[in-house]
Amino acid sequence: MGTKIVIAPDSFKGTCAAGDAARAIAEGWASVRPDDRLVLRPMADGGEGTVDAFAIAIPTAERMRVRVTGPAGLPVDASWLLLPDGTGVVEIASTSGIELLHNALRPRDASTLGFGQAIRAALDHGVKRLILGIGSSASTDGGIGALTALGARFTDAYDVSVPPGAAGFEELAKVDLTRLHPLPEGGAVVLTDVTNPLTGPRGAAAVFGPQKGLDPDQIARADEGLALLATLLGADPAAPGAGAAGGTGYGLLAWGARLAGGAAEIGELTGLPAAVADAAVVITGEGSYDGQSAAGKTPAYVAALAREAGARVAVVAGRISADADTHDLDAVSLTALAGSAEAAMTDTQAWLRAAGAQLAANHREGA
Incomplete structure (x- = not known):
């Protein structure tokens, strides 16, 4: 040989x-x-190609097809990966990713709902653990969309669900986590290649908002909304990676997931x-x-x-x-x-x- x-x-x-x-x-x-x-x-850092990296490294893994609500509110055909040990691998890029918008950015209403729907599909299948790649997100919603798909409710002062995306922050008043799906028994690890906090000059809105179409006024308003979300969910907004994927890292952290560096974690796992x-x-x-x-x-x-x-x-x-x-x-x-x-x-x-x-x-x- x-x-x-x-x-x-x-x-x-x-x-x-x-x-x-x-x-x-x-x-x-x-x-x-x-x-x-x-x-x-093949490698990835939690963004596009995360599912493919695992699929090639672990040939016995099984692709599980799922139709979700994409970042623009339209149906998207995607898949998550079931590993032989019962781990589910889900990526935001193929479910709520910026590439799915085809350069037609939706800075105000792009949502992570589809990402959460794919996670929920994996949980409903009975996965023992989750690996979640959150690079290449289209939205700045703090993970509200994903958590909504997992059973959380984000409402205004009249108990009406807030609009999708960063626009929802302007009406957000209350959070109900009583029906939030629990983590699988093996927990969830979130893969990201950034260490930005949720808010402030290095936060999700300030650093990543412009590439998602937010103008300076929208950035300031989104940052205020993310700060409000932090007071309602209670997790640490300064945690490294909390600002990843428009704050989705923070939303998953509040769910109980662990944030980890993407490339090294994927290398070890594959x-x-x-x-x-x-x-x-x-x-x-x-x-x-x-x-x-x-x-x-x-x-x-x-x-x-x-x-x-x-x-x-x-x-x-x-x-x-x-x-x-x-x-x-x-x-x-x-x-x-x-x-x-x-x-x-x-x-x-x-x-x-x-x-x-x-x-x-x-x-x-x-x-």
């Missing part, structure tokens, strides 16, 4: 999901070195350290590899595991910036291969295959 190669990229956001990227790199490598043993471990332990080469990657990539992003986590195991490290990226540290790894830029960023983004998978082939051609046994 040939050399063991582990391929563990993050998604190339907007152009290629992590699972597709891993497969394309593997195809390129195999075209040059067909006898090598390729192990695919068995990446064990896969890397006896690998000769480990290939990771992301859309843009820059100076910040070495400070906690997915490639940094994967590279650290590889170095600890004594494996060679390779990075494939859409672009590699001048401030990126590539001194001890093989780095391939799709932009350089394709001749331009536009060309690389037009057919990303084709250039990923080319990158895989180039890395394989450069590889020498024992080098």
